[in-house]
Amino acid sequence: EPEVTQTPSHQVTQMGQEVILRCVPISNHLYFYWYRQILGQKVEFLVSFYNNEISEKSEIFDDQFSVERPDGSNFTLKIRSTKLEDSAMYFCASTEENTDTQYFGPGTRLTVL
Amino acid sequence: RKEVEQDPGPFNVPEGATVAFNCTYSNSASQSFFWYRQDCRKEPKLLMSVYSSGNEDGRFTAQLNRASQYISLLIRDSKLSDSATYLCVVRSRGQNFVFGPGTRLSVLP
Numbered sequence: 001e002p003e004v005t006q007t008p009s010h011q012v013t014q015m016g017q018e019v020i021l022r023c024v025p026i027s028n029h030l031y032f033y034w035y036r037q038i039l040g041q042k043v044e045f046l047v048s049f050y051n052n053e054i055s056e057k058s059e060i061f062d063d064q065f066s067v068e069r070p071d072g073s074n075f076t077l078k079i080r081s082t083k084l085e086d087s088a089m090y091f092c093a094s095t096e097e098n099t100d101t102q103y104f105g106p107g108t109r110l111t112v113l
Numbered sequence: 114r115k116e117v118e119q120d121p122g123p124f125n126v127p128e129g130a131t132v133a134f135n136c137t138y139s140n141s142a143s144q145s146f147f148w149y150r151q152d153c154r155k156e157p158k159l160l161m162s163v164y165s166s167g168n169e170d171g172r173f174t175a176q177l178n179r180a181s182q183y184i185s186l187l188i189r190d191s192k193l194s195d196s197a198t199y200l201c202v203v204r205s206r207g208q209n210f211v212f213g214p215g216t217r218l219s220v221l222p
Contacts, residue, residue: 033210043157043200043212056209091156100145100204104156 002026004105006092012111013082021077021108023092032075033093033102034067036060043091049075082112116140117213119201125219130191134216136184136201145204146177148186150197151215157200160186191220 005024013019025032034046047057047067054067066078075094079086092105119136126132138146146163161168163175163184174187184201201213 035212042214043151045209045211048209058209089154100147100162100210101159102210104158107156109154 002103004092004094004103006090006105006108008108009106010109010111012113015084015112016081019079019082019110021079021090021092021110023075023077023105024073025075025092025094026096026103027073028096029094029103030097031055031095032067032069033095034077035091035093035104036088037091037107038085038088046077079110082110084112086110087112116211117201117203119199119213120216121214122216123219124216125221126191127221128191128193130220131187131189132191132218133188134186134199134201134218136186136213138182138184138201138203138211140203140205140211141182142205143182143203144206146175146184147202147204147210148173148175148184149200149202149212151200152197157202157212160199188218191218193220193222196220 007022032049035043037043045058047061048055064080068076089107091107093102095102117138148160149157150160151157163177167176172189176185196219198215198217200215204210
């Protein structure tokens with residue numbers, strides 16, 4: 001069964017450093033999403049991406065965040081200058097066109113020290 | 114008012130029990146509704162979509178009341194493996210998915 005993959009599974013970084021989280025969505029999916037989940041809190045929408053551009057973003061997704069689809073398979077989330085409060089699980093998800101069924105990747109645990 | 118609210122939980126029930134979770138949403142334009150389950154430190158996984166007429170999948174039954182902006186999930190004959198956090202998710206057309214805070218279920222032997 002096709003699945004969304006994410007790397008790394010755990011990233012530890014120093015405050016102020018840049019991190020790039022990587023996702024490989026399911027190959028025939030066209031919509032891509034990033035979510036974050038701070039430990040013990042709810043899943044929060046960050047950004048959606050379609051046709052090589054951002055289709056929607058939340059208030060959390062400020063200038064420190066960016067997304068990119070550098071090639072036909074990868075979908076990345078970059079945090080330019082990490083803060084302590086960026087520590088969370090980051091989930092990537094994808095959907096086919098004309099469907100609401102999201103498939104989530106296993107997540108990347110980001111720890112900012 | 115929060116966009117999606119759920120029973121605060123946790124729910125601790127014995128094996129074989131029937132348990133019901135409730136969810137309310139604030140955006141009357143919401144069009145798609147889902148229940149996901151999330152195991153500890155894992156990704157959310159779709160349990161079932163919720164349709165206007167209600168739908169059933171084995172031991173799981175979901176109901177939608179658009180007038181009251183209310184969604185429910187009923188689990189019958191609960192198993193130890195049902196222990197997880199159950200997430201109510203709502204979407205308006207063309208908008209992002211909004212997750213509720215989740216309700217944790219522990220099924221006890």
